[in-house]
Amino acid sequence: MGDTIGTMGTEAFEQLVMGLEPQCRKREQSDCAAVDVPVSALETLMRNLRDEVRLSFDMLLDHTAIDHIQDGRFELVYLLYSTRHGHHLMVTCEIPRTDPIAPTMGDLWPIAHWQEREVFDLFGIGYDGHLDLRRLFLEDGWQGYPLRKDYTDPDMLEPA
Amino acid sequence: MSVTVRTLDELLTPPTAADSPLSTQEYFVNMGPQHPIAHGSLRIILLLDGETIRKVIPVPGYVHRGIEKMCEHMSYRKIITLTDRMDYLSALMNNWVVARTVEKAAGIETNARIETIRTLMAELQRIQSHALWWGVLGMDLGAFTAFLYSFRDREIIGEIFEETIGARLTMNYIQPGGLMYDILPDFVQKVKKLLAYVRPLINEYDTLLSGNAILQERLRNIGILTAKDAVAFGCTGPVVRASGVPYDLRKLEPYGVYDKADFDVVVGTKGDCWDRYYVRMEEMRQSIRIVEQLIDNIPEGPYMVTKYNARLKLPKGRFYGQMETARGVLGVFIYSDGNGDTPYRMHFRSPNFNNLWAVTQIAPGWRIADYIAIQSSLDLVIPDIDR
Structure with missing residues (x-):
């Protein structure tokens, strides 16, 4: 099994991840091992996380985004899991709110194609290199991206 | 770019x-x-x-209700009612994963009684869910009798839920900090009666459908999903286990009182439709084993550890919790900004959403009739895909 998060502890584990990519920072305010990475280094980091034997994150459990409207940025959240070692990692990446574009992870984990389509559909984040970027839940002609905090719709009920 | x-x-x-x-x-x-x-x-x-x-x-998208957007305007207790409406056959487990994530984030400690009842209820529902899937798979493949048998038996488990919870489908039972209601005094006795009834049933299911030559022909060696693909496509639950990956959170990251029960993780060898079929049949037996071991030892204690109408405020941060539902790993991602009792962002990693896309990998090359078997063996619940 080698070094896993179980034998290493969260901090040493995060150190190992951050050693892969110098631009990586520890992500505070998270209940599990988490790192933050600039978008320029996202693809290399993810590839290393998948291919590095001691980490071997072979499953992309989840991908989603958070709309930090006050800071004018989106936060992309990736949750990775390794079926080999049984450890988890949260990777976050911040991109500007205007013209948001991130590289696709579809080449690394095929499921990313559809998880990214969901994020595109609901947040309007574009994925560079995505081969089939379409609306997922909403119809093709839909205006706006509903999970953005400033989304309005004529049929929307105002929250109390 | x-x-x-x-x-x-x-x-x-x-x-x-x-x-x-x-x-x-x-x-x-x-x-x-x-x-x-x-x-x-x-x-x-x-x-x-x-x-x-x-x-x-x-x-997908025909049952998209925007549950994640609705969550942003609801307190954590109210969100429980929405989770019932995602995978309605695993409603209790959906309730539980939100309750557990919120409890973990808010620092609420539950007691052994609550955890035992939660585990029991979840396993009863797993049996009910798999029984329904079994009947529906039979119906999809042209064996309508199976459907009638499974609905007959599903009803018996449904009655136990109805008596305790007051609902049959949308449970809204497992709350952050405990349970909505305590179990009734004759709950243990009724579950034991149910076990005596259900135990031979799985064998009956086997004699009724599993050994059928037509069913075997339609499932064996059809729609093979390799272990590597299953993992890369993010499949979880019986789908990934049928491909030979022993990924079961009840064993790997035990929650509730699963660590006190002795049960086996069922895995397949090949990843064809038959393996997915048999993994679920065997899981019903394992769930019966878990219930048998826990039913006699429900500890005493209160069924709710917080005030029922307490406002739950989470600290600022990102919280992720996950659990094994009848269809796979349901994850809950909460981002709380530390203000108020509503999440800033709530996201559900639903098992069916991730399992669905495996069909794009499995199905090409097979016939239309095989497609029916393939989709049926994935056991998809559509409202959980769309949320």
Whole structure:
């Protein structure tokens, strides 16, 4: 099994991840091992996380985004899991709110194609290199991206 | 960096003639959004060459209710009611994963009684859910009798839920900090009676359907999903276990009182439809084992450790919790900004959403009739895909 998060502890584990990519920072305010990475280094980091034997994150459990409207940025959240070692990692990446574009992870984990389509559909984040970027839940002609905090719709009920 | 956005119409352009000396042409067939095997509104577009599937394009969204957006305006207790409406056959487990994540984030410690009852209820529901799937798979493949048997037995478990919880489908039972109601004094006795009834049933199911030559022909060696693909496609639950990956959170990251029960993680060897079928049949037996071991030892204690109407405020931060539902790993991602008792962002990693896309990998090369078996063996619940 080698070094896993179980034998290493969260901090040493995060150190190992951050050693892969110098631009990586520890992500505070998270209940599990988490790192933050600039978008320029996202693809290399993810590839290393998948291919590095001691980490071997072979499953992309989840991908989603958070709309930090006050800071004018989106936060992309990736949750990775390794079926080999049984450890988890949260990777976050911040991109500007205007013209948001991130590289696709579809080449690394095929499921990313559809998880990214969901994020595109609901947040309007574009994925560079995505081969089939379409609306997922909403119809093709839909205006706006509903999970953005400033989304309005004529049929929307105002929250109390 | 540049991004090209496509539309569904572009994908459905008239295909060119297939590479074949015969004069054949590939064509699209639309399955759904209303189709008897979808068990919900899921549209599937198949690109066919004769009867052979070349490509599968799932088009979800017909039951999209924007649950994640609604969560942003609801307190954590109210969110529980929404989770019932995602995977309605695993409603209790959906309740539980939100309750557990919120408890972990808010630092609420529950007691052994609450955890035992939660585990028991979840396992009873797993049996009920798998029993329903079994009957529905039979119906999809033309064996309608199985459907009647499974609904008869599902009813018996449903009565226990109804007596304790007051609901049959949308439970709203497991709350952050405890349970909505305590169990009734005769709960233990009734569950024991149920076990005595259900135990021989699984064998009856086997004699009724599993050994059937037609069913075997239609499931064995059909729709093979390799372990590598299953993991890369993010499949969880019985689907990934049937491919031989022993990924079961009840064992790997025990929650509730699963660590006190002795049970086996069922895995397949090949990843065909038959393995997915048999993993679920065997899981019903394992769930019965878990219930048997826990039912006699429900500890005493209160069934709610917080005030029922307490405002739950989470600290600022990102919280992720996950749990094994009847269909796979349901994850809850909460981002709380530390203000008020509503999440800033709530996201559900639903098992069916991730399992669905495996069909695009499995189905090409198989016939339309096999597609029915493949989709049925994935056990999809559509409202959980769309949320």
